[in-house]
Amino acid sequence: METHKAKRVAIIIEAPMERRLTNALTEAGVQGYSILPVLGGSGRSGQWTREGQVGRSGMMQVVCIIRPERLDTLLEAAFKVVERHMGVVTVSDCEVLRAERF
Amino acid sequence: METHKAKRVAIIIEAPMERRLTNALTEAGVQGYSILPVLGGSGRSGQWTREGQVGRSGMMQVVCIIRPERLDTLLEAAFKVVERHMGVVTVSDCEVLRAERF
Amino acid sequence: METHKAKRVAIIIEAPMERRLTNALTEAGVQGYSILPVLGGSGRSGQWTREGQVGRSGMMQVVCIIRPERLDTLLEAAFKVVERHMGVVTVSDCEVLRAERF
Amino acid sequence: MADIFDLATTNLLSPVILFFVLGVAAALARSDLSVPEAAAKTLSLYLLFAIGFKGGASVAAHGVDARLIASLGAGVVLSFFLPFIAFGLLRVMTNLNRLDAAAVAAHYGSISIVTFVAATSVLESRLIDSEGYMVAVAAMMEAPAILSALWLVARGAPDGGRMDATLLREIMLNGSIVLLVGSFAIGAITGQDGLEKIASFIVAPFTGVLCLFLLDMGLVAGRGLREVRGQISMATVAFAVLMPLIGSTIGLGFGLLIGLSAGGVALMMVLSASASYIAVPAAMRVALPEANPSIYLTLSLGVTFPFNLTIGIPLYVAVASAIVGVN
Amino acid sequence: MADIFDLATTNLLSPVILFFVLGVAAALARSDLSVPEAAAKTLSLYLLFAIGFKGGASVAAHGVDARLIASLGAGVVLSFFLPFIAFGLLRVMTNLNRLDAAAVAAHYGSISIVTFVAATSVLESRLIDSEGYMVAVAAMMEAPAILSALWLVARGAPDGGRMDATLLREIMLNGSIVLLVGSFAIGAITGQDGLEKIASFIVAPFTGVLCLFLLDMGLVAGRGLREVRGQISMATVAFAVLMPLIGSTIGLGFGLLIGLSAGGVALMMVLSASASYIAVPAAMRVALPEANPSIYLTLSLGVTFPFNLTIGIPLYVAVASAIVGVN
Amino acid sequence: MADIFDLATTNLLSPVILFFVLGVAAALARSDLSVPEAAAKTLSLYLLFAIGFKGGASVAAHGVDARLIASLGAGVVLSFFLPFIAFGLLRVMTNLNRLDAAAVAAHYGSISIVTFVAATSVLESRLIDSEGYMVAVAAMMEAPAILSALWLVARGAPDGGRMDATLLREIMLNGSIVLLVGSFAIGAITGQDGLEKIASFIVAPFTGVLCLFLLDMGLVAGRGLREVRGQISMATVAFAVLMPLIGSTIGLGFGLLIGLSAGGVALMMVLSASASYIAVPAAMRVALPEANPSIYLTLSLGVTFPFNLTIGIPLYVAVASAIVGVN
Ligand SMILES: Nc1ncnc2c1ncn2[C@@H]1O[C@H](COP(=O)(O)O)[C@@H](O)[C@H]1O
Ligand SMILES: Nc1ncnc2c1ncn2[C@@H]1O[C@H](COP(=O)(O)O)[C@@H](O)[C@H]1O
Ligand SMILES: Nc1ncnc2c1ncn2[C@@H]1O[C@H](COP(=O)(O)O)[C@@H](O)[C@H]1O
Numbered sequence A, B, C: 001m002e003t004h005k006a007k008r009v010a011i012i013i014e015a016p017m018e019r020r021l022t023n024a025l026t027e028a029g030v031q032g033y034s035i036l037p038v039l040g041g042s043g044r045s046g047q048w049t050r051e052g053q054v055g056r057s058g059m060m061q062v063v064c065i066i067r068p069e070r071l072d073t074l075l076e077a078a079f080k081v082v083e084r085h086m087g088v089v090t091v092s093d094c095e096v097l098r099a100e101r102f
Numbered sequence D, E, F: 001m002a003d004i005f006d007l008a009t010t011n012l013l014s015p016v017i018l019f020f021v022l023g024v025a026a027a028l029a030r031s032d033l034s035v036p037e038a039a040a041k042t043l044s045l046y047l048l049f050a051i052g053f054k055g056g057a058s059v060a061a062h063g064v065d066a067r068l069i070a071s072l073g074a075g076v077v078l079s080f081f082l083p084f085i086a087f088g089l090l091r092v093m094t095n096l097n098r099l100d101a102a103a104v105a106a107h108y109g110s111i112s113i114v115t116f117v118a119a120t121s122v123l124e125s126r127l128i129d130s131e132g133y134m135v136a137v138a139a140m141m142e143a144p145a146i147l148s149a150l151w152l153v154a155r156g157a158p159d160g161g162r163m164d165a166t167l168l169r170e171i172m173l174n175g176s177i178v179l180l181v182g183s184f185a186i187g188a189i190t191g192q193d194g195l196e197k198i199a200s201f202i203v204a205p206f207t208g209v210l211c212l213f214l215l216d217m218g219l220v221a222g223r224g225l226r227e228v229r230g231q232i233s234m235a236t237v238a239f240a241v242l243m244p245l246i247g248s249t250i251g252l253g254f255g256l257l258i259g260l261s262a263g264g265v266a267l268m269m270v271l272s273a274s275a276s277y278i279a280v281p282a283a284m285r286v287a288l289p290e291a292n293p294s295i296y297l298t299l300s301l302g303v304t305f306p307f308n309l310t311i312g313i314p315l316y317v318a319v320a321s322a323i324v325g326v327n
């Protein structure tokens, strides 16, 4: 089937920053994103788990599929939000069906 | 370690369509898939979140790792299901351990 | 923005083995990982779902972003744990922001 | 008349309604208050379990009534029939296209179990009895409306809606129906004995749980309203207030015809007036994916549900009591 | 005899059993009815919390008994010993290989806490007293069977099973055991005073919660049965009915030897008859990954659990009452 | 004095405390016992719902008091003011840098609603009345401390903390505050009538639910303590014990000045002594991302919370009763 090149940006970010990140993405003209849960993990700031937590703690993952030419705009918007925060930003190549949607 | 080329297909699809998609994949001979949760997101049809929802609403993600030569069969089967529906289909390259399993 | 090459390793493994895997990763010097939920799936050993489950059953996903040169150490450590178990290990290329963190 | 106002005020100032209002207000103010999805789903299982069981136990206590069959039949007929009225109204009153109008119509033929639950709790607090089998009527009314809507679409565009055996089975065996009917049957089998065993789980804490659930419904409804601001015409909103009034009037007719008690008539009105926001939306996503979900969800959950909760229920109860008379 | 049938019928028509049946039926009919994972886990925490606490409070009320130590010891012995019988039977009756047979055997030496809970609620409704410390016996019986199974495997293939310090700690400190023993201890420390404070949480709604939990267990069991259709031989299924009968008979012997009350003997039979489906499966995935989980899960959750729930428990209670006599 | 010890022992041996201890022990022993996140969040919604509603209903019953306004004002002043004391102490006693000290200080100006809930349940079991509006005071004290902390940071480094309109709205409208204040208002509006309708949901099972919630809190606290072993200095730990004593003394002064009842004074002490571990940590992650979360979480949840729960509450209640006198 016909597929088109795109970029998949995955941002793992602290839960209390999630809304700020998605707002920033929207302002930067990103058309779509999905929010995925993260149950726990480990990093330079130690280990954590969502088990039994009551507050808005831990990390979340925001995933965006975008056209390659829009990558830089997105990364800049995202970087401003994550800059001072814990988090991981990864970019990978992918192909999408129905490219007209992006 | 020895790894083998494979394709990773990730399909974000409306929750009420999940069973239809996995059935279609099984019929198309796909040997394995995993279903991942999506908590919320935004797209052309607006913003949504799983918070407080009672029904089978929102999106889910189905991920398949398959041999490259089986990609087209899979995409055709998947496309028939998602065709008229909201959703995102992405394909990316990956390597797998224990290729005999796929 | 400036990005750096990295590898994304995703390991789908049986839930009761999760702690053993993350311990093995830590011992192998892996600096960070995230644990993602899997809701259900299908494979050679049949279909499963997390719905209504009480025990520590089903699969989980552990995702690590690492520098390419550390890939082999990680895969060896991971393989020792998953060797006799159900599970899928995939590796893909990605780019990261803030490479100094990895 | 004074009675209606009195009843309306009591109703509006009950904890159940106020928690719904709190939820809507919190969502509109963009508070991050939220109920976990798993909790919301579990609360809804609890309500279905409790209401079904209590209905069944009440049937066991009061005996099966010749009116039971008539009521079930009436439910099926109403559910098939109401979508046509809704569809007609929508095509006349609003500028919704055929597809969206049919999808909305399906919701109004089907029912909202929480509206039903809220009505039973108003009846209880007013000490008005009702037929236990009305909960089975509720179950009967969930699905038929979907078929009517798909038929309405198919008439206009041959390949418009998708209905197949799988979907039919999914609709008939959807979780809410199975739990409601199953609990009803178990309540009927185990009777007062069974009820006594689990009363402190399903009777005593019921209203409190309902408050928590309505807080969540308010949050979800409020979030939806915030999203669609300005996207839905006033005429469409007017439909969502008019339709329950029409529906309840038709329900009233059926209830009187069958000879139900005042409580039973009120519940028949509530069922006819209420609109689905769980089973039917999921079915529409499968069968009519091109219909716009934010229209039907906003009307059903954002307008009709609050209308019934606050004004509708006391009105229907007052009308039914006035006409049938409460012993 | 008439008494057994009577007891069996009462049991079969109790809401608790009927909700289990509803769950199985819904799953077999492929309804999408489901209980969220978080809710199922929480319900199970609740049951452990309640049953442990009540057991402890009852020990505080009735005093420690010389039989307590004997019962705990009996539990450990039974749990170590029953897997050998199960393993022998499986190797004779079925064509399961050594590994699968050992994995299944581990489940039958261990226990199912829900079966235990269901049995206590039958005893309660029959007004038969039982020793509060039986819940501690249940906790003692969770783990030893795993060691026996691994020993059985190791005898056959030196590197077959993996047992290490980590796994041993995981098994001994698994959540169910810790919560059960912890609640038991807290119940014993705080006694009737403590029980009064939380009775309206752990006593009054208990049966209702159990119904909801068994609905979920039925859904899970039914889904499992649907999956394995035809993959498991009739002989293997027969084992899953025979083994609880053998186990309960041995449990009966131990109970009589120790001199437990009728209720205590019945619970000892239930523990011996029941098979684990939470702690042991997880341990097997770690220790014997090559063993086929669908075999042991189907037998334990799909056959033995329903058998005990419907036929086993009333049978064990009737036998224990007949032999020991109920005052 | 004997009274204090007596009270402390009764408190230490109550199920509520013992379940917290069980949780800590299980986590330290690395048991896999855990409460699902959705369940923990739901239990906390339940506690806010119940405590808010009961407070409101009690205000409706006892009438509004001139002291209400004074108490709310005192709460705001305390919350603004306590962080300065905490900050000063931390800079003198410990080697925490300005940022970490300010972040910790914010937690001690704010409050822990579970500590408050535990205190009300101690008062209830001692039959000591308290002003229903203390729950509204709790709500008033959640947020101001955050502003003080950010001001302390900004004074030292102009671009240190981030406070903007979005954050301010998030803090003022965070879920806990909205639910607590909303339930309080609904309780006040619907009064005894409303309370009666939902008492078997929010009153009867309350202590039992609190036990389950504290088990979870113990697990979370214990896991945290295991993680940070040795990373936090003894002086810092000493602060987390000293600060509640100072806070409660200041709270005592305010309570006496306003003329609250013994129960009210005790609760004012508890609020001043307790440290936030939900709302403030989230705000700190946004506003002071460079501050180390494991310091403030360990102090607040790992040290001060258990201290207040076990020693603090009985102490504050005894002191307040001794000074004000219980009728
Ligand atoms: N290399 C990594 N791969 C995957 N997830 C990571 C990685 N590093 C950090 N994370 C996630 O991000 C969180 C915060 O990371 P850190 O800021 O390094 O403490 C961790 O707890 C993980 O959930
Ligand atoms: N570009 C994208 N990247 C990631 N997820 C997306 C994207 N577009 C859509 N989605 C997801 O798919 C859902 C439906 O998309 P849409 O059909 O565009 O409304 C959204 O709510 C997102 O959860
Ligand atoms: N090809 C695949 N793609 C994605 N997930 C898979 C795949 N194969 C297996 N899985 C996941 O791993 C689990 C165990 O696989 P298996 O060992 O093949 O039964 C499945 O139930 C899926 O959740």
Ligand code: NA
Pocket (backbone or CB within 6 Å): D082, D107, D108, D109, D110, D111, D112, D247, D271, D272, D273, D274, D275
């Ligand atoms: Na209707």
Ligand code: NA
Pocket (backbone or CB within 6 Å): E082, E107, E108, E109, E110, E111, E112, E247, E271, E272, E273, E274, E275, E276
């Ligand atoms: Na057993």
Ligand code: NA
Pocket (backbone or CB within 6 Å): F082, F107, F108, F109, F110, F111, F247, F271, F272, F273, F274, F275
């Ligand atoms: Na404080």
